[in-house]
Amino acid sequence: MDNVNLLVIVTIISLFISLFLAFFLITVKTKYKVSNGLFAAFLVLNAIDISEPLFNMIVDGPSNLGMFRASFAFLQIPVFYLYIISVCYSDFKLKPKYLLHLLPFLIANLALLPRFYGVDTASKISFIQNRQSMVEFQFNHILIHLQIIVYIIAVFRVLRKSKKLYVENYAGKSIASYNWLFQFTVVLSVLYMVALLKNILKFSDYPHVSEVIKIVLLVSSLFIFCWYLFKALNNPGLFRNIDSKLKLVSELVSEEKSSGLPVADEREYNEDLLKLKKYMAEKKPFLNSSLTIQDVSRDIEIPVRDLSLLINHQIGQHFYDFVNTYRIENAMDILKDTTKSKVTILEILYEVGFNSKSSFNTAFKKHTGSTPTDFRKSLKISGL
Template identity: 75%
Template sequence: MDKSNLLIIIASVSIFISVLLAVFLLTVKTRHRVSNVLFAVFLILNAIDICDPLFYGMEGGPSNLGMFKNMFVFLQIPVFYLYVLSVCYSDFKLKPQHLLHVLPFIITNLTLVPRFYGVDTASKIFFIENRQNMIELKFNHILLHVQMIIYFVAVFRVLRKSKTLYLENYAGKSISSYNWLFQFTVILCIVYSIALLKNILKFSEYVHISEEIKAGLLLLSLFIICWYLFKALNHPELFRNVDSKLKLVSELVSEEKGNEESAVSDIEYNEKLLRLKNYMTEKKSFLNSSLTIQDVSGEIEIPVRELSLLINHQLGQHFYDFVNTYRIENAMNMLKDETKSKVTILEILYEVGFNSKSSFNTAFKKHTGTTPTLYRKNL
């Protein structure tokens, strides 16, 4: 089997899986409709991008459709950025201003009108054969690389902020879903960085190396799509969204410093702290696996803003870790209880408010320095 046939097979499999997953995302009934649609669009754009071996096998030469197809790459990262926003924030909605993300795509196509889209086939062939000297293609490649850098920086900032907001306001599911999305973004960043190198070599004397890298990227795309499909099937509920209107504690602290009248006395601070601790020990609200800082605020009648500053800033703990401390202490007492020696660790973790073994083990080891199993054995 020659190289061209192999690439056609790889491209065909990748496109089939991408389209299949996109159709599933578009048809499945879920409350995460916007997220599903955005990722389906991302998969379709990816399928369009990797169909070169199939497309050029059918096209006799350069064409407007072929060039237009290549320009869809300018939509991939913006769509992925919007997807990340939609899975991180529960109140995310597509708005007219999001159409601004389409501007690079429009600009790049407009630059190609005079000397490619609007000329005959012979001129198109000349344009492609001399692509290394064509200012339009150089401009488009520079714009693409600048776009990649800006959007990936924006995505990592969104992930960092949403993860921090979750830790400061929620004590439910583990943050493994955010870690997974971070990993997926890092892998995409690596892939696009390799693509950047490929594009640079495309305008040098090492065009043959550029083609080899292109073949490798095609194969890598197949593995990434399969990996995502595996994750999606095994973890259908990957994310727990946060409210984008929430403020980071660092922002609240800055606002407090600018407002001298909001300073809290030691007596008031100690009174609120005592109220909070009494509530946690007496009501045992930490047993609620989906507990939020808003829930606690309503019960002890301390405004969310003040409670957030109390826990996340003055106590020096994220709300997530603060609640887990009570859960772990309760779990330790159960592990010490001889009458519960036959109760499994899995049963204990669910009883104290955790909803996954991995998050329980991580929190337990962070609190005690050992695993639940070893802790029970060493008693």
């Protein structure tokens, strides 16, 4: 079987799976309709992009429809960027300002209007045959490269800020969700870089290498999309708690410094710190697995802004780690209690406010230097 036939077969399979997953995301009942819709749109755009071999079999020669189909590649990465924002922030809504992301797509098509869209078939053929010397083609080629690089950087900036906001304001679900979202973005970025290499080789002296890379990309992207959707659909609530109106502590400190006011009043901080520690010890709010800094702020009547500065800046701990410290101390007390030797590690982690074994083990080892199981064994050996 030659590369062309193999490419057609893989394209058909990829199209079917991509469109099937997109249909599923649009029709499944969920409160995350916007996120699902954006990822479905990303899959559809990907399907349009990979449909080139089939499209060329149906349409003979260059056409306006064929060129317009190819230009949809300019919409893929902006839609993915909006999807990442929608996943990270619970209050995300589609706004008219997001239409600005259409600009590269519109500019690319406008550049082709005079000498491709607006001419006869013979001129279109000449344009394609001499594409390497055509200014419009070179411009669009550079534009999509720049677009991909800019948007990938923007996606990683969103993820980085989201993680910081999460650990500074929340102590609920594990931030492992950030890790696999980050991993997915890294892998997708690699795919885009390889796709750019494919495009470069396509118009070089090695077009056959480009076809092989295309097959590898099609198969790889299918596995990656299926893996990601499996993770996302099995963990629909992960990493969707962040309010976009929240500010990073570094921003709050910078604002106070620029306003000419002292960053903190030491006496006031000491009073708030005593109130916070008393509240954590007596009320044990950390037992709530979905605890947020807003919850603590409301209970002890300290503004969220001041409380965030107190914990994240003055104490020097993220809210996530601050709360987990109390949870681990509580877990250690249970492990030391000989009357509770029959209580399993899984029961303990849920009892003290964790909701996953991996996050509990990570936090416990960070705090004590050993895993909960090893800690319990060491107690038995020492006779405690």
